Amino acid sequence: MNILILAPAYQGHLHASMGPVLTAAHQLSPKGTIDAIVFEASSGCAAASCAMYVGLTRIWRVVSQDFEQTIAPEWIVPTLVELAQKYDVIMAPANTFGKNIMPNLAAVLDVGQVSDVIKILGPRQFERPIYAGNAIEQVESTDAKILLTIRPIAFDAAVMGTSPVPVENCSLIMGHLKDRVTFISVEKPPSQRPDLQSASVVVSGGRGVGEDFSLIEQLADCFGAAVGASRAAVDAGFITNDCQVGQTGKVVAPDLYIAVGISGAIQHWSGMKDSKVIVAINKDAEAPLSKMADYVLIGDLFQVIPELIVAVKKEKETA
């Protein structure tokens, strides 16, 4: 079984979700060829980073200045369709990169797509969450070509080695839609903290935190953690949307998830329930999250968090 991975590259950098997707590819085809395709500008280093992963056979690199800022499906699908002839399976991470491109490719190839795969059950059988994780669906694909998006947190990241696999140039076939999509800008929230989806500790705040998220940020910083938020906190404008954890935001599974002032609507729960240890800090002992978290501390967060910050700092200093 030959697999092609659409490598998640933004602005010339390879995203960490490549690692888990490669692991999923290995599980699906332990002996087959696994190649990856990278779209980037000539200055980009995503193909070179991708080549360091152990288990890949080859990297296809497609270069165009158009990919300097973003990658639109309209620009890359014709090339993918051409290359797809050589492969049985095409996969990408189930993040906004993969979700944007893969269904478009599937429709052009006239095949279905299995979204958000969390387990490989067999060569054609997969497990995926539905109803915001309230049910698990086992599906079988009988399509001529199998297209998958892989939920990154469900698979360990593949390792990187010391010698790169070959990177070959692949020519770009630009479709007729080229001029109908124009990149204007990207607003990136400035943050010195780790990436929400790959951080080992996440501290999240809910509407209970209020407009000033600095307490959450301080607590996050003493753990070296990423900052997350509930949908309610994002909707209220307390924090930017890229921090939203939940069914419709980001799905995270850190070693430690600390939820502060979050009631724990199913929407939020489905985005963090796979975390190893979940701590809920809330004034409401009846909130859903207070009943589901591993450790629950009931109290006024404006009193508890400053004390917790002091206690954690002390621990870190003595450790």
Added chain:
Amino acid sequence: MKILIPIKRVIDHMAKIHIKPDGSGVINDYVKMAINPFDEIAVEQALVLREQGQATQVTVLSIGPVGCVETLRHALALGADQAIHIQTDIPLLPLDIAKLITHIVQKNVFDLVISGKQAIDNDCNQVGQMVAALLGWPQGTFISQVVVEGKTLLVKREVDHGIEQLRLVLPCVLTTDLRLNRPRYASLPNVMKAKNKPLETYTLAQLNFKPREGQKTLQILEPTSREGGILVASIQELIEHLKKEQVL
């Protein structure tokens, strides 16, 4: 500008999901059904564009069992002008849905399709992108803002690394994210008026459409649940637990 909004009838987002004992699916009987919340945001956006004078007509389309008529009437009560129901009891995969939507677009001539980014039942997040591909139109997924500028749309997309702004040439396909707008409520007079708005019904046979095969559900399982946790009395106790768990 004529807008088509495909809407899906799903189990209400507040209702609890019950899996059938034989694992063949989720219990749909006697459960409150509603319009998929992301699709309701799409309807709202179309209505806003019509109120701004940008759109002339808003058509809603639903594909599924006879109950979809109720969902279509809800969209008409919100303010859509007309509705199309493709009636079928066969559960269709996203590619089939996308093909049917494409068929309706080509038959009626629309300039813009706005769909929800995903349905909250199967969480696939596929149909809008597939429609764009089948029509050969540009796509703007996960939209949190849209501004019409001549024959183009300036859209903001919610992506993992921030907010991306693109310009798309019409005709195109958009899929909505949560923060695009806050849907209105239907007023009682509008609910009454909706009963007299045009609603066409087709069967798959009338459209000469045969569902494709390609994916089948083997079974639906309960997710693994977490045990309830420990109520800690003090910060020091919490610290001790976190140390024991080796996360501090």
